[in-house]
Amino acid sequence: MANGPLASARKLNSLIDGFGRRRILVLGDLMLDQFIQGSVSRISPEAPVPVVQVSSESSVPGGAGNVCNNLAALGARVAAIGLVGTDEPGRRLLSLLRSRGVETQGILEESDRPTTQKCRVVADHQQVVRFDRERSDSIPHALQDRIAVRIARTAPSCQALILSDYGKGIMTPFILNAAIRAARRARIPVTVDPKVEHFKRYRRVDCLTPNLQEAWGGMRMLPKAKDDEAAIRHLGTRILTNLRTASVLITRGEKGMTLFENRSPVRVTHIPARAREVFDVTGAGDTVISVLTLALACGANLRESALLANWAAGIAVGKLGTATVTAPELKAALKSSPGTPRP
DSSP states (O other), X not given: OBOSOOSOHHHHHHHHHTGGGOEEEEEEOEEEEEEEEEEEEEEOSSSSSEEXXXXXXXXXXEEHHHXXXXXXXXXXXXXXXXXXXXXXXHHHHHHHHHHTTOEEEEEEEETTSOOEEEEEEXXXXXXXXXXXXXXXXXXXXXXXXXXXXXXXXXXXXOSEEEEEOOSSSXXXXXXXXXXXXXXXXXXXXXXXXXXXXXXXXXXXXXEEOOXXXXXXXXXXXXXXXXXXXXXXXXXXXXXXXXXXXXXXXXEOGGGOEEEEEOOSSOEEEEEOOOOSSOSOOTTHHHHHHHHHHHHHHTTOOHHHHHHHHHHHHHHHTTSSSSOOOOHHHXXXXXXXXXXXXXX
């Protein structure tokens, strides 16, 4: 287990300064997250369910769209490749992404497939129900071919590739292989926010970023106690061996993160959590992969990148809702928090 300082504050700040000069390609399942908010004062006479008096409605990019949102908030240029329907939610999602400066030319619009939507009804800060509109079967081969062409055209002008898999049909073996080949030709790092069911498809990438539950599930292993460090070390090493990835960063909630690097022997680095108060973990994984990937794109090594991602996660979970982190917030956290690496 590696100990000691992982990076100087000067180096970390220099990396953050470089975020605005990087263009990141995001490939994955785009979604529209909708929120209907209100209050409850009575039960319906028609059925034993609460009646929500609606006070507001809002929409934000979800899934791979939230990764795009996080990258844009950090100042990066973002090129998105994915699929939406030729429907009103699809138009709204494209508009939201464009308003954040995301390049949407790589997003296909398909009339035979609806835009993935997740609508949450929230009453008095409590989620009452969620309803989804989606299809999760693999997209047709003709669409896969078109997406592969767009990946090949876009990757050479980017400095990193993020694969954001939410299991909604985009990340087929064909598209995954096409994306990794394009990134290798462009000599850019590939990071993956994995889906448990597809875990063993992500071979020879630069970094996987599962949470601990996803890592256990993806490897079809029975989870051990959260604080069983020997078991977690075995889990991380097995992921490296089976998938031949360069690294895996396992996020562990209040325990922080553990980075496994595919060396001989395997290098294991544990990074304690930075959050003082946790209000909401929604979207924290998207923040982690966004900062990690941007740091790699700026020339950071894996340990420096994971350290920055850990600081960003500590900020994100201190906010309510699906939160993003900005470069100034990250620099301020490095400056003001105890335990900041010294120059």
